[in-house]
Amino acid sequence: MAAHDKVFHTDRTALAAQLKIVLPPHCLLVDEEDLRPYECDGLTAYRSLPAAVCLPETEDQVRDILRVCQQLQVPVVARGAGTGLSGGAMPHAEGVVLSLARFNKILRIDANARLAVVQPGVRNLAVSEAAAPYGLYYAPDPSSQIACTLGGNVAENSGGVHCLKYGLTVHNILRVRAVTMDGEILEIGSEALDSPGYDLLALLIGSEGMLAVVTEVTVKLTPKPELAQVVMASFDDVAKAGDAVAAIIAAGIIPAGLEMMDKPATAAVEPFVQAGYDLEAEAILLCESDGTPEEVAEEIARVCAVLEKSGARDLKVSQSEAERLRFWAGRKAAFPAVGRITPDYYCMDGTIPRKRLAEMLQAIAGMEKKYGLRCANVFHAGDGNLHPLIMYDAATPGEWERAEAFGAEILEMSVALGGSITGEHGVGVEKINQMCVQYSTPELEAFHKVKAAFDEEGLLNPGKAVPSLHRCAEYGRMHVHGGDLKFPDLERF
Amino acid sequence: MQFEDLVGKVRESAETGTALRLKGGGSKDFYGGMLAGEIMDLSGYRGIVAYEPTELYITARCGTPLSEMEAALAEKGQMLAFEPPHFGSATVGGCVAAGLSGPRRQQAGAVRDFVLGVKLIDGTGRVLDFGGQVMKNVAGYDVSRLMAGSLGTLGLIAEVTLKVLPRPMAETSLVFETDQAGAIERLNRWGGRPLPISASFWFDGALMVRLSGASAAVAAAREKLGGELLPSADAFWRAIREQTSGAFRGEVLWRLSLPSVAAPIDLPGQPSLEWGGAQRWLATDVEVASVREAARRAGGHAVLFRAPESLRCREGAFAPLPTALLALHRRLKKVFDPKGIFNPERLYAEL
Numbered sequence: 001m002a003a004h005d006k007v008f009h010t011d012r013t014a015l016a017a018q019l020k021i022v023l024p025p026h027c028l029l030v031d032e033e034d035l036r037p038y039e040c041d042g043l044t045a046y047r048s049l050p051a052a053v054c055l056p057e058t059e060d061q062v063r064d065i066l067r068v069c070q071q072l073q074v075p076v077v078a079r080g081a082g083t084g085l086s087g088g089a090m091p092h093a094e095g096v097v098l099s100l101a102r103f104n105k106i107l108r109i110d111a112n113a114r115l116a117v118v119q120p121g122v123r124n125l126a127v128s129e130a131a132a133p134y135g136l137y138y139a140p141d142p143s144s145q146i147a148c149t150l151g152g153n154v155a156e157n158s159g160g161v162h163c164l165k166y167g168l169t170v171h172n173i174l175r176v177r178a179v180t181m182d183g184e185i186l187e188i189g190s191e192a193l194d195s196p197g198y199d200l201l202a203l204l205i206g207s208e209g210m211l212a213v214v215t216e217v218t219v220k221l222t223p224k225p226e227l228a229q230v231v232m233a234s235f236d237d238v239a240k241a242g243d244a245v246a247a248i249i250a251a252g253i254i255p256a257g258l259e260m261m262d263k264p265a266t267a268a269v270e271p272f273v274q275a276g277y278d279l280e281a282e283a284i285l286l287c288e289s290d291g292t293p294e295e296v297a298e299e300i301a302r303v304c305a306v307l308e309k310s311g312a313r314d315l316k317v318s319q320s321e322a323e324r325l326r327f328w329a330g331r332k333a334a335f336p337a338v339g340r341i342t343p344d345y346y347c348m349d350g351t352i353p354r355k356r357l358a359e360m361l362q363a364i365a366g367m368e369k370k371y372g373l374r375c376a377n378v379f380h381a382g383d384g385n386l387h388p389l390i391m392y393d394a395a396t397p398g399e400w401e402r403a404e405a406f407g408a409e410i411l412e413m414s415v416a417l418g419g420s421i422t423g424e425h426g427v428g429v430e431k432i433n434q435m436c437v438q439y440s441t442p443e444l445e446a447f448h449k450v451k452a453a454f455d456e457e458g459l460l461n462p463g464k465a466v467p468s469l470h471r472c473a474e475y476g477r478m479h480v481h482g483g484d485l486k487f488p489d490l491e492r493f
Numbered sequence: 494m495q496f497e498d499l500v501g502k503v504r505e506s507a508e509t510g511t512a513l514r515l516k517g518g519g520s521k522d523f524y525g526g527m528l529a530g531e532i533m534d535l536s537g538y539r540g541i542v543a544y545e546p547t548e549l550y551i552t553a554r555c556g557t558p559l560s561e562m563e564a565a566l567a568e569k570g571q572m573l574a575f576e577p578p579h580f581g582s583a584t585v586g587g588c589v590a591a592g593l594s595g596p597r598r599q600q601a602g603a604v605r606d607f608v609l610g611v612k613l614i615d616g617t618g619r620v621l622d623f624g625g626q627v628m629k630n631v632a633g634y635d636v637s638r639l640m641a642g643s644l645g646t647l648g649l650i651a652e653v654t655l656k657v658l659p660r661p662m663a664e665t666s667l668v669f670e671t672d673q674a675g676a677i678e679r680l681n682r683w684g685g686r687p688l689p690i691s692a693s694f695w696f697d698g699a700l701m702v703r704l705s706g707a708s709a710a711v712a713a714a715r716e717k718l719g720g721e722l723l724p725s726a727d728a729f730w731r732a733i734r735e736q737t738s739g740a741f742r743g744e745v746l747w748r749l750s751l752p753s754v755a756a757p758i759d760l761p762g763q764p765s766l767e768w769g770g771a772q773r774w775l776a777t778d779v780e781v782a783s784v785r786e787a788a789r790r791a792g793g794h795a796v797l798f799r800a801p802e803s804l805r806c807r808e809g810a811f812a813p814l815p816t817a818l819l820a821l822h823r824r825l826k827k828v829f830d831p832k833g834i835f836n837p838e839r840l841y842a843e844l
Contacts, residue, residue, distance in 0.1 A: 112681050113754045136685065157631045168629065170638070171606050184817045191752035192793035193598070193771045194642070196811040197822055197840070199605050202638035206631045223687040246547035252570055252659035291687065294709030351627040353548050383628040384548075423629035431632070438632050442619045446828060450634050453824035466633065 004470045006458050008094040010074050012051050015096070018072065019052060022064035027102075029053040038097050041082040041089040042144070045346070045400060046429050050077070050091030057102045059215045063183045066213065069096055070181055075462045078209040080121060080152030083144040085347055086428030088156065088208045088464055095462075098213060100151050106130050107216070114221045115174060115191060120151025120214045124158075127219060136221035139166035142424070143332060151214045157206030159424035161257045161331070162288075164382035168424070170205040172220045178204065178212035181455045186212060203450070208426050208465040211454040225290035228256060230324050231303050233312040234281030238262060239358035241283035244310035245381045246354055248287065251306050253299060257288035258382030259331050262361065265338070265376040265389070266330070272337040275330035278314055285312075285381065286331055288324075334378045335389065342374070342391035346403045349431075350414030351385045351423035363413055364388055371406040373399070385423035386414070412437050427465045435465075436472035444469060494537035494556070499651060502533060503834075504618030512837050515645040517556055517584030521591050523799055525644050525810045527838040535586055535649070541565055542652060543626070550609055550626045552654040555586025566657055574601035574658040578734050586650045592642025595734040596692035599768040600705070601658065605641035612652035613640070616830030626654050639825075645836040646844050647829040661691070661705035665715055666726035669700040673757040673764060676700040680769045681754050688714045694733050696740040696765035703730060733767065740765040743776025745800045747784050751793035758787050774798075781808040788812070809842065819843060 016030045029035055030052045040047040051074070056062045069076050075095030082089050091097045103119035106127065110116070111134035116127055124145040128137040141160035142148055148158065154176060157169045166172070175189035188200045195201070204211055235241040241260055248255065261269070261284050266277040277284055285307070289299040304315055318324035330337070338345050352360055361377060368375050374391045388410055392403040411421040411434040421427070421434040435444070447466040451458065467475075506513050512530030522528060539556035546569040553562055559579050566572055576595030577588045589611070594603040610624030613636075624630055624637035640650055671679065676695035680702075683690060689706035701723055704711045723729060732738040743763060751758075753770035762777025775784065781797065781804075788795035794812040797805050814822060819841070826833070826844045838844070 110754070111685060113752055114681075114685055134685065157635070159629055163629065167602070167606065170635065171602060186817060186821070187815070188818075190792060190794075192750040193768065194592075194603065194750050196794050196796070197814050197818065198643055198647075198825060199592075199639055199641055200818070200821070202605055202635045202641075206635050211634075223685055225687050249549060249659075250547045252662065254658060291689075291707070292710050292713050294713045295689075295707040298707045298709045351629050353545070353627060355545075355548065380629075385629045418625070419627050420625055420630035420632050422632050423627070424631060426631055427633070435632060439622075442615075442621050443623060443633065446615070446621055446636065447633050449828040450636070450825070453821065453828055 005463050005468045008073065008075055008092070008462070010051050010094040011072065015051055015068070015072055015074055018068045019054060019065065022068060023054060023056065023061060027055045027057060027061065029055070038079070038082070038091060038099070041079070041084045041087060043085050043087040043090070043428065043430055045394070046087040046090050048091050048093045050093070050095055050097045053097040053099060055099045055102055059179065062098065062179050062213055062215055065096065065098055066179060066181055067183050069459060070457070073457065073459065075459050076181070077461050078151070078155070078213045080149035080155070081123070081147045083148040084152060084156060084426060084428065085349070086422065086426040086430040088426045088428035088461070090429055092462060100149065103151070103215065109134070111136060113191060115218055116221055117216065117218045118150050120154070120217060121149050124148050124150060124153055131221050132224070135224050137224050138219050139172055139222045140169050143335065150217045150219065154205050154214050154217055155207065155209045156424065156426040159380070159383070159385065161259055161380060163380065164258060165254050165256045166222065170202060173201060173205060173217060174220055175218035176201060176204055176214055177216035178214045180212045181457065181459050189218070191218060206426070208428065209461040210451050210465055211460065213460070227293050227296050228288055228290040228324060229296050229300055230286055230288040230318045230327050231300060231307065232316045232327050233285045233287070233307045234278035234314045235283045235285070235311065236281060236313050238283045238361050240311045241285050242354065242357035244285060244307055244312065247306050247310050248303060251302060253302060253306070255287045255303065255382060256290040257286065259286045260284070260379040260381040261331060261334065262377040264374065265334055265378050268341050268376055269330040269334055269337040272340060273329045273333050275326050276316070277330055281313065286327060331378065334376070338376050338389045338391065343393040343395065346390040346392060346407055348388045348390065348407050348410050349385065349422045349425040350411050350419055351383070352414050352417045352419035354381065354384045356417040357381070360386065360413065360417060364410060367406055367409055371402045373402055373406055375406070380423070383423070384419065408434060429464055432464070432467045432471070433475045435467050436475050441469060444472070496538070496651065499538060499649060500614055500618050500620060503614050503616070503649060506834050507617050507832050510832055511834065513834050515590070515649055515836055517587035518558065518582030520580035520583040521587055521593070524591060525805070525839045526842065527806050529837050536584060538651065539584070546571055548626065549628070549657050550654050551657050552626065552652060553585050554652055555584060555650050557585045559583045559585060559588055570660050571657045572660050573607070573655060575604050575607055576734055577604060578736065580735065585653055585655070589641050589650055589653050590643060590645045596694065596703070596730055596767060599693065599771065600691040603641070605638045607656045608637045608641050608653065609656050610654040611637045611640050611650050614649040614651055616648065616832055616834050621648070624654065628656060644840045646826060646840045648835065663708035663711040664691070664703060664705045664726070665711050666701060666703045666723035666729065667715065667718060667720035668723045669702070669720045670698060671695070671700050672698060673766065676766065677754065677757065677770045683718070684753065684769050688717070690769070692730060693769055694765065694767050701729065741774060741776070745776065745778055745804065746798045747775040747777065748796040748798040749773040749775060749788045749793060750796070751788065751791045755791040755793065758791065760784060760787055785812055811841065814841070
């Protein structure tokens with residue numbers, strides 16, 4: 001089962017001819033200059049030009065495209081805004097990109113039931129904006145929320161800075177309507193809280209476009225807290241900051257957001273946004289509390305007490321909404337700020353148990369020397385999700401290869417520390433080798449079989465998210481339990 | 494009981510094609526479809542494997558009693574926020590397999606929202622580790638959450654990791670007089686405001702609401718909502734969670750999972766509701782098809798929750814699936830249990 005990656009040979013003329021029958025001209029791109037903008041997603045280091053790009057406007061057209069591709073055995077890669085950071089929407093060179101960009105309507109907002117029915121191409125932030133007049137919002141807020149779409153969020157199980165309290169995408173979706181590769185329409189979930197049978201919603205969310213193409217999403221809306229306030233604490237030692245995170249949680253507090261940045265990250269950010277960060281500090285922590293004014297006052301007081309006891313060298317509490325946003329501005333601008341001080345950067349996404357943070361940062365410092373590259377670290381400290389930003393220059397030969405190896409080592413270390421190779425960005429093409437480290441053969445085989453239960457011929461987003469066993473054998477860094485050699489039936493290279 | 498014994502037993506059953514009825518505490522034998530197969534008692538495979546209060550997770554073997562787990566959490570001021578029912582002797586494996594959540598589900602989420610990882614023995618005796626102990630993990634399909642509510646039909650859940658949360662600083666419960674429609678209207682209106690409502694229950698003209706959170710938040714919400722203080726609140730919510738309250742009495746008890754705004758179901762019987770209106774209970778002897786149809790028209794589904802075994806086996810405990818979804822269920826069952834040895838017909842007669 002899925003020992004090897006499937007190889008495709010697409011007859012482009014036949015494909016274009018068939019697609020022209022089912023799509024009006026403005027919904028189909030086949031010329032190279034039109035295809036070029038689709039050759040990568042947010043992970044620009046990996047590129048591939050597709051055979052065609054389809055921009056359907058109706059669910060029937062989506063079905064027709066899938067039917068054509070199934071008949072001709074052409075791979076299909078669904079795409080939202082293309083902001084993903086793992087290459088999940090990178091085209092297949094022999095395949096079709098199915099863009100859901102024109103599925104951009106909010107179909108219904110039911111303020112009383114606190115839900116919204118949206119098409120998959122609707123932007124994450126647009127849902128919250130549309131819900132704002134009712135005092136509601138859509139809680140998951142990935143940093144790309146001004147651009148990223150709900151369909152992409154479903155595919156990646158996107159997170160954000162408020163996951164610890166409000167959950168990931170999987171906790172905030174009620175229903176998904178999707179089309180399978182054989183054109184079957186699946187209605188999964190409803191406006192009730194659960195459905196009979198298996199929890200297929202959990203399976204579909206985070207499936208990276210491998211199981212079905214989402215055509216409609218019903219999301220939960222959350223009442224907007226009356227007030228939010230943030231404490232900014234600086235520490236002269238990263239380990240102390242890590243301990244402070246544990247101390248906050250041990251005190252029974254689940255903050256709305258709990259974020260950390262190390263010194264290189266604050267140094268990159270401060271000149272860019274003037275957030276007022278302590279540039280002498282080895283780490284700064286941002287801890288947000290939200291709720292009623294009374295609740296926030298109580299929680300902020302407790303958070304400050306814990307942070308002082310944990311050895312924070314300085315504490316600032318936002319005194320206005322403007323100040324709160326300024327404190328956050330630096331964190332939210334961390335990626336572009338780092339982008340200003342280096343020609344290119346490579347963002348990683350491992351999760352680790354919070355208590356291993358100091359160990360991880362120390363290891364990363366060692367890797368900076370080993371690979372001769374700098375790294376700034378921002379950290380969703382509340383949920384153990386680390387985003388090291390490895391700085392490199394793609395124009396200097398060998399630097400990208402070093403950055404890639406640096407990243408791979410961080411991911412493998414995340415697994416060794418008891419974490420995961422990806423917290424919210426997905427595996428895509430980027431981390432596919434590291435899947436061989438996180439999982440052993442039985443799990444990988446089960447994943448392939450789950451895919452086949454939805455997409456028997458393996459046409460949806462092939463080569464992503466779950467590696468073939470052959471690939472793992474070639475990669476040579478396998479998950480080994482108690483010294484047994486995995487993949488005994490495969491040749492070694 | 495050793496892990497190897499479990500694997501050995503499953504392998505042997507797979508070879509001989511013997512159906513196994515996976516059993517933890519046996520507290521939910523009343524739930525679901527037919528009980529078939531040789532009993533595989535998992536209550537001996539027990540014990541907390543890891544508990545890290547500051548990492549907010551607990552890992553335990555499937556036979557661990559929920560009471561033991563909750564006692565360990567309480568020592569550190571933490572809890573299973575989905576408040577699973579114990580129904581006497583529930584174990585953590587059965588809790589995840591059944592996927593039942595209690596009153597706090599409306600605020601905190603369901604069992605599936607708290608499952609971080611599972612160690613599974615599949616129907617061929619292979620050991621599979623999915624998920625892990627971290628809050629965020631999107632590597633691979635989320636098979637761990639798929640186990641919640643699968644009633645043991647996909648594999649033997651040998652070990653589970655659950656996310657845990659701190660207990661609220663303060664709790665107060667209020668009671669209001671209102672009919673069912675009034676309760677649904679209020680609960681949805683309140684649900685749209687940032688109020689710390691962690692449980693709700695309406696029955697027989699009275700609406701009970703529990704507030705949980707920082708003490709200042711609870712006090713402020715009490716001011717806003719009015720109502721009377723509910724006496725012996727802890728005992729009251731325990732009786733809802735464990736279904737020992739009179740509201741759940743009746744030979745046939747239906748659970749209707751509906752959009753929270755759905756109007757009261759117009760069928761004879763004894764109704765009650767929970768979860769802000771999203772979970773309704775109906776003790777009734779109305780015929781099965783009428784209840785299923787009423788739930789479907791209201792936008793949800795109905796479960797024959799407590800009923801004589803003959804009725805559950807004849808009618809199916811759960812609402813029938815559309816053809817495409819049933820086919821998908823059968824394919825998924827084949828992925829994890831190709832020989833169909835685990836809990837045959839417990840979820841659907843076709844699985």
